[in-house]
Amino acid sequence: MVLSFTEENYLKAIFSIGHAYHLNEVSTNQISEHLNNKAASVTDMLKRLAEKKYIDYKPYKGVRLTDKGKKTAVKIVRKHRLWEVFLVEKLNFKWDEVHDIAEQLEHINSDELIEKLDVFLGKPKHDPHGDPIPDVNGKFNVQKSVALSQVKIKQNVVVTGVTDHSPHFLQYLSNSGIGLGDFIRIESVNEYDSLLTIKLNKNKTLFLSHKAASNILVEVRS
Amino acid sequence: MVLSFTEENYLKAIFSIGHAYHLNEVSTNQISEHLNNKAASVTDMLKRLAEKKYIDYKPYKGVRLTDKGKKTAVKIVRKHRLWEVFLVEKLNFKWDEVHDIAEQLEHINSDELIEKLDVFLGKPKHDPHGDPIPDVNGKFNVQKSVALSQVKIKQNVVVTGVTDHSPHFLQYLSNSGIGLGDFIRIESVNEYDSLLTIKLNKNKTLFLSHKAASNILVEVRS
DNA sequence: TAAAAAATTTAGACTAGTCTAAAAAAAAAT
DNA sequence: ATTTTTTTTTAGACTAGTCTAAATTTTTTA
Secondary structure (H helix, E strand, O other), rough: OOOHHHHHHHHHHHHHHHHHHHHHHHEEEHHHHHOOOHHHHHHHHHHHHHHOOOOEOOOOOOOEOOOHHHHHHHHHHHHHHHHHHHHHHHOOOOOOOOHHHHHHHHHOHHHHHHHHHHHHHOOOOOOOOOOOOOOOOOOOOOOOOEEEHOOOOOOOOEEEEOOOHHHHHHHHHHHHHOOOOOOOEEEEEOOOOOOEEEEEEEEEEEEEHHHHOOOOOEEOOO | OOOHHHHHHHHHHHHHHHHHHHOOOHHHHHHHHOOOOHHHHHHHHHHHHHHHHOOOEEOOOOEEHHHHHHHHHHHHHHHHHHHHHHHHHHOOOOOOOOOHHHHHHHOOOOOHHHHHHHOOOOOOEEOOOOOOOOOOOOOOOOOOEHHHHHHOOOOOOEEEEOOOOOHHHHHHHHHHHOOOOEEEEEEOOOOOOOEEEEEEOOEEEEEOOOOOHEEEEEOOOO
């Protein structure tokens, strides 16, 4: 079965809302907000997707992906993230420039293409923002990272991802010299406003707002 | 101005029909045949494209691309052929497998992407079938090749392209060991059925029907 | 050069996806 | 336990792109 562009975007939206908030049931309004359209339009589409067995839908009760729907959504995520790796690693795009292009490329329909792209890129496990790339069977590498804002003082950590994917935030990190794989040690936290003083790569001293730190994912390294 | 998928396909169709038959004016029926849809649908779309100044259209009189329309069409051809190079050179697709995927990729909208892809591929001048890739300004490398069927006996030629792009024909050539850049010398032509006896790369002797030879483009080398 | 054939356009209908406005159901608050 | 608010759905309309059937224009042919 071949889905339209639009249908694929609805499935992806349902998947990522559920994923982000650890929900099974996703509401009509959440979807319409995520897709920037009206709730009435969402209702129409939900009926169509339910008809085709991609979702379970009970009027007024929200919606949940079926196995078929989940599989489809994960495949789109896989494609999106593989293309992002391609754009950054091979074409030298910056990590804040790739989202919109990958948003288009993720709808290209060819299983052979995805698998050959995967091989060409060396079967990467993470995209340029540190998000895990599901394998061909839809399995995700579970991430056990925490927000930098949750890390105890004087602890050494490695940057593994971000939770805010906006170009604005990504550029801010780049400009500060922070990227995936960098080492960070929290030197102190201001009591009044939670401003963090950090040491980057055992070298540069930087200040980070609590908000920024809460959107940086890290893993503890001894 | 951003065109829909469908509008882009119409412009590409008008361009390639005109190109193939060296026509300026293209008829409604030619387009409908090329796109496998009905003439009535074509008429509707022609009105829309004329409205947007991509074509000059006079009812019953056929249609011609404006400069704006030509520029758009050539850009789609450029994208299509660059993606074909990517698929063959980087992802190891065969030359008979890439058309349908490139047909999708050609509609991805990002000037920066095309130019970075072009650089990544080493600014190729030809696609995997030998067709010229227009440069960023829409200029084509003029091809001065002729069909193998037109070449005089005992002449040395190099394969530079094909005029039949069907997987069937391309596979037939691959199976015969014929690809771009190969050397061919016509040893004899049968008077009765024009069957060609050729020597491939100064090595293998092969037989080619007149039909096959008429779809192989070559350049004379001494 | 008038009749027949072919090509093209118009008219009207259909689907996918969207919208606004109104109705209905569920949740929250008094 | 009603009333109010919020959420969701229904009804009806719009656009892009398609179709069939009928009408019109152009071309061909006798």
